[in-house]
Amino acid sequence: MLSQEENELVTRIGPGTPGGEFIRRYWQPAALAEELPVGGAPVPVRLMGEDLVLFRDERGQPGLLGIHCSHRGADLSYGRIEDGGLRCIYHGWLYDVHGRCLEQPGEPAGSTFHERIRHPAYPCVEIGGLILMYMGPGAPPLVPNYKFLLAQEPHVVASKAFQECNYLQGNEGNIDPAHHSFLHLRLDAEHDTQMDYYGQSKSPIIETEETEFGVRIYAIRPISPDQNFIKITNFIYPNLSAITGDADGYGINWHVPIDDTHHWKYNLTFRRTRAVNARERGQGRTAETGYMPIRNRANRFLQERESMKTRFFSGLGGDFLADDGCVTQGAGPIQDRTQEHMGYTDKGIAAARRALLRAIKAVQAGEEAPGIVRDPSQNNFGGVGATKDIVAASIGWSHYWEHEAAPTKVLAAAR
Numbered sequence: 001m002l003s004q005e006e007n008e009l010v011t012r013i014g015p016g017t018p019g020g021e022f023i024r025r026y027w028q029p030a031a032l033a034e035e036l037p038v039g040g041a042p043v044p045v046r047l048m049g050e051d052l053v054l055f056r057d058e059r060g061q062p063g064l065l066g067i068h069c070s071h072r073g074a075d076l077s078y079g080r081i082e083d084g085g086l087r088c089i090y091h092g093w094l095y096d097v098h099g100r101c102l103e104q105p106g107e108p109a110g111s112t113f114h115e116r117i118r119h120p121a122y123p124c125v126e127i128g129g130l131i132l133m134y135m136g137p138g139a140p141p142l143v144p145n146y147k148f149l150l151a152q153e154p155h156v157v158a159s160k161a162f163q164e165c166n167y168l169q170g171n172e173g174n175i176d177p178a179h180h181s182f183l184h185l186r187l188d189a190e191h192d193t194q195m196d197y198y199g200q201s202k203s204p205i206i207e208t209e210e211t212e213f214g215v216r217i218y219a220i221r222p223i224s225p226d227q228n229f230i231k232i233t234n235f236i237y238p239n240l241s242a243i244t245g246d247a248d249g250y251g252i253n254w255h256v257p258i259d260d261t262h263h264w265k266y267n268l269t270f271r272r273t274r275a276v277n278a279r280e281r282g283q284g285r286t287a288e289t290g291y292m293p294i295r296n297r298a299n300r301f302l303q304e305r306e307s308m309k310t311r312f313f314s315g316l317g318g319d320f321l322a323d324d325g326c327v328t329q330g331a332g333p334i335q336d337r338t339q340e341h342m343g344y345t346d347k348g349i350a351a352a353r354r355a356l357l358r359a360i361k362a363v364q365a366g367e368e369a370p371g372i373v374r375d376p377s378q379n380n381f382g383g384v385g386a387t388k389d390i391v392a393a394s395i396g397w398s399h400y401w402e403h404e405a406a407p408t409k410v411l412a413a414a415r
Contacts, residue, residue, distance in 0.1 A: 002337040002353065010356050011166050011334050013257045014049035022360045023048070023238045024136040025369035027143050029256050029266050030054055030064055030124065031131045032158055042086060044077035048135055049259045052122075053077045055086050062131050063097025066120030070101065095119050128268065129158035141372045144213075145379045148252050148268050154275035155249075160266045161293045161321055163255070167239055167263035169328040169335050170255040174241035175233055175352055177204055177219030178345035183323045185313035197221050197229040204231075206344070208351040211383055213237055213371040215355050216401070217348035222393065231388040232401055235352040237359060237371040245386035248272050261333035264291070265321075295322035297329055 002010070013020040028047070031054055035043060042055035044067060051067045053076045065086065067076055074090035081087075083103070085096040093114075094103040099121025101114040123134045128149035134140035143149065148156055163170055173179070181202040201221035209216050214235040221229040234242040240254040249271040256264045269280045295301040301322045308315040316322040342350060359370050373379045391400055 001340050001342060004338055006353075006357060007334075007337045009360050010353065011168050012260055013167070014260065018360050018364050020048060021136075022363045022369060023257070024134075025141070025363060025372060026136075026238055027125070027132040027134050027140070028239075029130045029160075029254060029264070030062075030133040032160055032266075033126055033129050033131055036062060036131060039081075042077045042079055042081070044075070046258050047133070048257055050135075052120075053079075053086070054124075054131065055079075055081060057081065057085055057097055061097055062124040062126055064122040064124050064133050065095055065097075065099060069093055070117050070119045071104075093117075095121075097121065097124070128156055129153070130266070130268075141374050142376065142379050144371070144373060144381055146381050146384050147272070148250075148270035151270055151272075155272070156268055156270045157276045157281050158266060158268045160264050160291050161325070162291050162296075163263050163265050163325060163329060164261070164297055164333070165263070165329040165331065166261060166334045167255040167257040169331055170263060170265055170324070171235070171239050171241060171253070172349050172352070173324050173328050174243050174253050175215070175217050175235050175348040176346070177206060177217060177231060177233070177348065178202070179327075180231075183314055183327060184318075184320060186311065186318065187309075187313060188311050197223050201229070203345070206347045208348050210351070210355060213381060213384060215348065215351045216383075217351075218401070223390070226393050228391055228393050228395075229388070230391055230400060231386075233348075233386045234384055235348070235355075236384060237369065238356070242384055242386040244388060246388060248274060250386040265325075293321055293325060295319055296325070301326045 009018055011019065013023055030045060030047060031043065036054060036056055038056055038060045040056065042053050045052050045054050052064055053067045054062065054064050056062050058081060063086070065076060068074070069076055069088040069090060071088065071091055071093050074088050076086055076088055079086045079088050083094055085094050085102055087094045092103065092105040093101060096102055099119040101117035101119060104111065104114045107113050123140050125132050125143055127143060128151065132143065180198040185199055200223065204219040204221045207218040214237050217233050217235070219231045223229050236242065239256065240252060243251045243253055245251065252268040252270065254266040256266060258264060269276050295316060301316050303315045304317065305315055312318055314323050314326070316326060363369050
């Protein structure tokens, strides 16, 4: 469990909070690129507890501004895209993507008042099907060279879903390997053979190690005297995880705070050598419902109690998004971690929490946040990824990742 003070540190992300100052040191998704078509209208967004407007200027360059005009507070999401920026419809003040006020047409000729206005603005880049933003102080770091961000359609597909809880609850579900043996369990025989391994071995051996970008979690399930089913995931600072994968790619869940009690769950499916297939593309794509999952809290996730007898352990139709959403949102808007009782299977979560607390305190002390890169020669994250495989029992978990799956530099064993 965490103390109340620790829980506040890792969950509160508003402006000026220690956790908020920490998470703002990293590039974060502001929207899917599909939400901001060239020539489209500005989009009001709430992120990190701030009300903002996302738009593209006439050149297609994305910009993220404070939503209220610096003049009299009008809502800039109703503004006009013209003359190199976003123009407020109230009095015509014009802002570019950097927050510079280019025009104040109601001011007297020759006025330089506009030069003294600096509207709140955050840098944006478009990559990997996402619009990324940087909301921290000073010059932004390099956008990390994660393979899933560098890939292009059809090798990567991005989607998102609205979640009614604190971002950390969602992310901790990603690094909990034991829940696959229960929450996602299929009770019938017509499913992926690998799911059988989760059902057969409900108490995996779990090991963790700290990396330069987060924490790696190993779950080892013996399936015969000479074979293990091994699954490897990675928590990546500050709020994303590489989840189920194989030799050709993996998935990413990125939990971006809207405020303290709501977040967006971004899912990216990445394939190295082939196109993302139709089944994978369908996961979590809810644009037609405003990115609200069809199974949600309002309809009790459409749980089917009858199906719990013979088909789905959770009764949620084999929908992983609903499974995860039900349990993470069910813990409340902000989980009270002072009341939990952590066990052996929570080793990965405990390791990630320790890493997060150290990182937040390091930023409080004026240090660089971990995993931040400013030197292009160091922008290499080959260890980011996830995989699952059947391996000989004689192959150790660390040896498998380092020599068989994805070489990486391990900094220290997480305790």
